[in-house]
Amino acid sequence: MNAQVETPDQQLRARARRVIPGGMFGHMRSEGLPAGYPQFFARGEGCHLWDVDGRRYVDFMCSWGPIVVGHQHPVVTEAVQRQMAAGDCLNGPSERMVELAERLVGLIPHADWALFAKNGTDATTTCVTLARAATGRRKILVAKGAYHGAVPWCSPYPLGVTAEDRAHLITFTYNDAASLEAAVEATGQDLAGIVVSAFRHDYGFDQELPDPVFARRARELCDAAGAALILDDVRAGFRLTLRGSWDLVGVQPDLSAWSKAIANGYALAAVTGNDRFRDAASRIFVTGSFWCGAVSMAAALATIDVLEAVDGPAHMRAMGQRLRDGIAAQAVAAGIGVRQSGPPQMPTLLFDDDPEGAKGDRFTVEALRRGVYLHPRHNMFLSAAHTEADIDFALDATREALAALAAA
Amino acid sequence: MNAQVETPDQQLRARARRVIPGGMFGHMRSEGLPAGYPQFFARGEGCHLWDVDGRRYVDFMCSWGPIVVGHQHPVVTEAVQRQMAAGDCLNGPSERMVELAERLVGLIPHADWALFAKNGTDATTTCVTLARAATGRRKILVAKGAYHGAVPWCSPYPLGVTAEDRAHLITFTYNDAASLEAAVEATGQDLAGIVVSAFRHDYGFDQELPDPVFARRARELCDAAGAALILDDVRAGFRLTLRGSWDLVGVQPDLSAWSKAIANGYALAAVTGNDRFRDAASRIFVTGSFWCGAVSMAAALATIDVLEAVDGPAHMRAMGQRLRDGIAAQAVAAGIGVRQSGPPQMPTLLFDDDPEGAKGDRFTVEALRRGVYLHPRHNMFLSAAHTEADIDFALDATREALAALAAA
Structure with a gap:
């Protein structure tokens, strides 16, 4: 044998x-x-x-x-080692958080402020909470088939999820302005925000870049309703541009969710937003044990340096x-x-x-x-x-x- | 001047x-x-x-x-440096994930398996999703004033949260068996799980250790209903014992949420569970971009080594x-x-x-x-x-x- x-x-x-x-x-x-x-x-x-x-x-x-x-990039590794030798998880943030927020505000046209988390899902969920807090409304529009995270309100495989977790979600078809208009109409006066991916990157389908007509219409509909245009840039952020992916079609969101590439593999997520949402962002309670971690922010600063340099x-x-x-x-x-x-x-x-x-x-x-x-x-x-x-x-x-x- | x-x-x-x-x-x-x-x-x-x-x-x-x-503990730092030199965030997990799951299963009496995340809130939310997935029921019992995270279903400051986010939560008073019984009664036949903190550690109040009578009653009520007893050990885990905090009162939960201390400040969370919940745990979809990160798991293994040694x-x-x-x-x-x-x-x-x-x-x-x-x-x-x-x-x-x- x-x-x-x-x-x-x-x-x-x-x-x-x-x-x-x-x-x-x-x-x-x-x-x-x-x-x-x-x-x-x-x-x-x-x-x-x-x-x-x-x-x-x-x-x-x-x-x-x-x-x-790239893995083990020397510039990122050097920044990480320097920060690790000082401290990562302390009783509050380090100077790195302020530097990174300043850097993002300087880079990203729509951004007047930034806050930080660990998962992409933390960032998308925070955007939704923020949109509701700022508007006092409840309805959130999402594209059919889009991935925005793996928690009950947005999980693509909703086992263990209740109907109430999605009670205020309304779907539209990405790049279809008429379907977006119909979805806005369906909210009555209760539209808090529209969530869009950087482009249509649904699993198993041909990808679609955003149609500028659709993107502009999304912006107009949010402006007309006083709602938040939320860009889920978790997957695409920093790969297409450092300015936020919809900058490429000339449309600025109110809020953006970032994660994945922003710290070259170190666990970090961010929300950037404009001044209309600053007050609400200062009043919602979002936090996590490791969200002030300085090492991942040092990694993000170095990652931006490298991406800009090359x-x-x-x-x-x-x-x-x-x-x-x-x-x-x-x-x-x-x-x-x-x-x-x-x-x-x-x-x-x-x-x-x-x-x-x-x-x-x-x-x-x-x-x-x-x-x-x-x-x-x-x-x-x-x-x-x-x-x-x-x-x-x-x-x-x-x-x-x-x-x-x-x-x- | x-x-x-x-x-x-x-x-x-x-x-x-x-x-x-x-x-x-x-x-x-x-x-x-x-x-x-x-x-x-x-x-x-x-x-x-x-x-x-x-x-x-x-x-x-x-x-x-x-x-x-302690910050900069040499045993943890050495393990972290060794893993960083190989890789952290790869296309899948490293051997460290298996080693850590084996270690937790060996340490924690109730644990037959483990899965990993980044935030304590990831772990508590996963436990709730798991309880619902396994039971097909919806109601979750939580103690009034207890902190289980900062997302809509459990945030202590619910600005931007909708009524539906909490539609299936029912509260009881920690250490009050009668209030727990009344809350179970109020679920009808719809009890998915009971979430308990390791002890009552509400902000601004005198803390209370768990009353063994209350703890045993929580266990009995879950057993009678086929529901999950969920221990939120995020704050206390590894400080009172390495075996799960309710081991000290002789009561084993079905599911435990861990984070904070398990990797000495490296971003990591875990859910441990028993075999009753293994199948559901293999069918729910929970994930994050950095959840396979090997460095935080190497840190956790070293942290356990140190905690056991001293x-x-x-x-x-x-x-x-x-x-x-x-x-x-x-x-x-x-x-x-x-x-x-x-x-x-x-x-x-x-x-x-x-x-x-x-x-x-x-x-x-x-x-x-x-x-x-x-x-x-x-x-x-x-x-x-x-x-x-x-x-x-x-x-x-x-x-x-x-x-x-x-x-x-």
Whole structure:
């Protein structure tokens, strides 16, 4: 009898199944990915990632967004080490909080103030609370299928959620101004705010950039009603621009929710807002044990420094475009229909005639075997650490993966 | 004309008022403290804290709970540095998550599994969602005045919160079994869970340890209804015992929420649960961008090592008792009536005949001037870094502070 030799990843999965529900939870549960994807990771450096089995990948998930200038970036690490040697979690904030708030107010056109939290969901939930506190109204408009967090009011899988948790939500269709108008109409006089994602980045669908007509209409409707236009920039913030993603369509929100990339993987979230919402922001009670942590704020300041120094959004756009153009040519050559959508910094790749996602699964597993970590259905992420050589390495893998798909 | 020389703390407050709502938000806003308390902090080491004006304090707030073995503890720092050099926020969890879940399951009698988050509020909210998911019911019982977080379902200052956010909450009085029975009765057949704090640690009140009769009745009522007994151990966890705070009264919950002290100030929260809730825990969707962060889990493993090696809870109890006994004797000598309540590791000190808190304010400000950071109304926190010499230093300050109060 041959003993089946288990890899470290398999061994960890077996141990995890005993002490972690389902072996893992949330968006990083590998169950949602095809067989062959690792569950456990050991190391990151630049745009490279190593799993616990020692396999190295050029990574296009960037930890699902947070890693924006690359793992172990020396400028970020130096700032973090300096702050850690002083203190992180103290009896109140450090000077870093003021510096970071000043920096965000200086960067982001709509921002007159900032406050800080830990999760993207903290930031989106705070925006909703703020909109209600400032307006004295209750209705919140959200786009159908949009992700704004994993708590009862917005969880995409509402098991354990009550009907009352969503009693004041009304949905519209992203980029459909008429549906937004109808949703506003449905609120009566009770509109507190409209929540919009930076672009339409729903899981498993082609991405859509915001239509400027839609964006301007959202702004007008909020102004007419005295309601809050809330930009959920958690996923896209700092990748498309440092100024807030709707700056690209010339529309400023009242409130923005930030997290993921703002501190290059250190746990941080932020809400920025304008002066109309300053008073309410000073009166609501939102807090957390670690929200004053100075290290993640030092990391954010350093991350902004690096992104500005290298023009991170432009670099990520160029690298994403290089990847996109390469794959497009390869797909034509292989005779395979692909759809690439979303901003180049956050690409989504879906296959034609692939209702079950089998082609996407096969393609990404073939790339994975060749050292390139892609996602078959979710939008991916470039970082400022990706070089032309990394993209070309990835394109060698995608060429072979497409060939394998064509041969199948 | 004398130019008014501003201290660094005053300068930062002025800058903060421009870019942070109200100058600061949440429980660390110094507005809740008497004049003289600093808002901004520079450094921590052991049980000592330095504000931005360079004043050093023996600290009895421990960052409002998280610092449990002392700032910059070498064992924690070493574990953190080792993990940081490998990776923190990757495309999935590291081995540290499995190790920590195994460690918690080994330590905590009721725990068959663990999952991880960032805020204490994440953990309490997940417990409520889990109770509803597992039972298919909606009603959640909470003690009047208890703090379980700062999101709409439980915020103590519900500005921006809708009635529906609390539609399925029913209150009882902590330690009052009859009121708990009445609240269960009021749920009809719709009881999902009962949330209890480790002890009654409401802001501004004398603390109460859990009455074992009340605790056992809570257990029986949950068993009879097939509901979840949820222990909110966010504030007390790891200070009274490493086994879960209600182990001290011989009652095991179904679910526990942990955060604050479990990683000595690194942002981490956990939910532990028993096998009855494992399936539901594997089906609910709870997640966050940084919830797999390996550094905070490495910190938690090291924190547990230190707490076990030095018997942290016993040490904190002894130091807290030394402080309490000393202050009690000083108060008698000064002819001032004080009430000291709560477990010695988490002491609360209130003054007789002090309805407005003026005596508490005066006392703590006098202690602050003498290098001892106390809180006039909230429970305080000992750490394993407090030595007899630190307590005696504090007692010199409290003696003088009481004398100042007696002279006033």
